Amino acid sequence: MDNASKIAGMRKSFGKSLLYTLPMFLITFMFMTGGKPNFADPASGLAILTAFLLVNVLYFFMHYTGKTDRYRAVLFIIFALSLSYTLIHNMLEVRKSMSFSQADILECKIPFCHLVIPMMILPAIFTKSIIFPGSIIGGFANISSMIVLWLVATLVLGRGFCSWGCFYGGWDDGFSRIRKRPVIKKISELWKWMPFAVLIMVTLSAALAMMPTYCSWICPFKAVTEFEQVTSVESVAKAGIFLTLFGGLVVVLPVMTRKRTQCSFLCPLGAINSLSNKITPFTVKIDKKACNECFKCVGVCPLYALTPEDIKAGKVSLFCSKCGKCVDACSTKAIHYGIRGIPAGTMKNFSRNLFLFVSFLFMAVFSAGSIISTFQGLLKLIF
């Protein structure tokens, strides 16, 4: 246990940590097994058990060590990898290719992803219809259930969705942790506003073209999920853009800067989620009295959400995704999880416990399906 955790008083005893983990243990057990564990298929049983132990051990350690980010990141990165694995595995099994066919588009069989949501808004208002070739209800990743999941998560977590719920964020989060020190240390403040510019452009262009332009032309994660068949010059250009943006914003820049550059400089949904930070109950607070202005938190923030000015003013910016990196880095317990309405510097443990339960439960249950199926696939590969 390091000094910071002790000072922060977030660390709990072994027994107390177990007690705090118990509700998570019971709820995740119910969700992962449906209340009736079935070990008839050993691979499936072992995969469920591994996933179940993984999430609960991570949650236990969050309480036991008083640290948040490192344990969150483990599950977050596994979530991103497992979702890509599951999608690619399914596609290769069913279609023998990572690309979707014209028939999949015509039959509206494309899985819906939360990044489409900003582009749906204007057409939904003006044409009362959805501009996406997916299934409204029923089937894998249908539009209705994805909207419900995103809506509730955004209402509850705000931009916390980007660190606790997004199944892509783990990619650049993972790459941003590879180097110990950043090679590129300073990036202009101006770029922080890029997601809003992208949001405006894709919202308008999608409405006018009646197609989800971000998915068709920009989304870097097409490189690790599914994309249009390469059959024309246009589709070659699209594939080139997907791969370049993935390589640049998800791999190279996060490694060079130790920041989540795709989330910070491109994602239009992140822009909407930032705005929802204004209404969520959970926040990150700065106790100005306890702050010694060392600005360690500014340096570690992966989303450029903190500046020295913010710290001096005693508030985090709307870009905060509540990942907990700054909270873990603070040696004077000045920066901490809080609840709207409760003054900074008070009820820190209560706020953290409540926030961790809510956010971790969402991530654990949301990620369970793909993690279990990935473990299953890996077990089948090994044995």
Added chain:
Amino acid sequence: MTDSFVLGLSSGSACLATCGMVMFPYFMAGSAGVRRIAIDLFLFLLTRFVIYFILSTLAWYFGQALFSNPVVRNIIPGILYIVFAVMLVWYSISKNRNPNCPAKIVKTVNNKKLVPILLGLVNSLGFCPALFIILTKGATQETLVQSYFAFLAFFIGSSLWFLPLPLAGKIRKKEVLKNIGILATGLAGIIFMIKGLTNLIGGIING
């Protein structure tokens, strides 16, 4: 029309970012009533509309004369799109963005009734990369009506930013809007760069 509208919308924000400081004080005009502000704004937008109408006609006739060969019709505008798009992207990332707006000269005019018309004039004739792009587009349209529609979409997109001008004094985070506008301009530049490359490759393949 989609890309013209998006171009207008993005460049309008950048235009407002550089010229807004000259226009805000005039349109806000202290004690001026809503009616006067509305009339001035109408005159300002009408002047822009008329100028764009003239420019779209001229651009199309020039296009007819210059780009009669179908291959040239793709390759030359393709190159122009790329050049102007690069200028647009450069504008958005450059730290030395020129803060001087041609609208500043209007401040020296004594006849206040002429001010909104002159503002509209200098605003629409302030030859920026976005206007060059739309001129290229107008010049390469099949018919004059299509050229008018391209300019109309550009006009509507860029005008949307001026509509809340009388309320400008009440907007608190002007710097944030300016930043977003500048970045959106850069994105529009990238869109037109891709369009230019598509034209160029298409022209070369067809040639």
Added chain:
Amino acid sequence: MKKVKIIAGISWAFFCLILIIILFPGLNSFSVSVSKLPFMKLNPRYTGGEIANQIIVESCTLDIRKPVFNGFLKEKNSGFVQLDWHGTIPNTIKDSIDYDHDGNKDFCIFIDRKDSKTILYPINKKVISVLISTPTSYGWAVRVELIK
């Protein structure tokens, strides 16, 4: 006032806690409710439009859908008409289509399913080209580009 704020904040946080707990067990019923909202239907640009005419020859059925010109605020100048063949489809398809129901054929289409070859013979000037011609889970589908 401070106390009211604290109580409101904690209440809001606990409400969110309950929301997250019931989210996953209730996801299906929440999703069904959302799917019933007026805007929750796919745009005809994606569904292919409503079926306007059905031609049945022996055990093969051809659905001719309504032409789709849907745009954002107004109809677009270019659109498409979708044709779906299902049932027992012959290896080569040759059909003449009257998509606007004016009594005159607008185009002929020839499809060789084995070679995935599709040839369009436009009769009406508004018929432009084949946008998509593909095998589907139910048979074969074609989208033909139209202008107004």
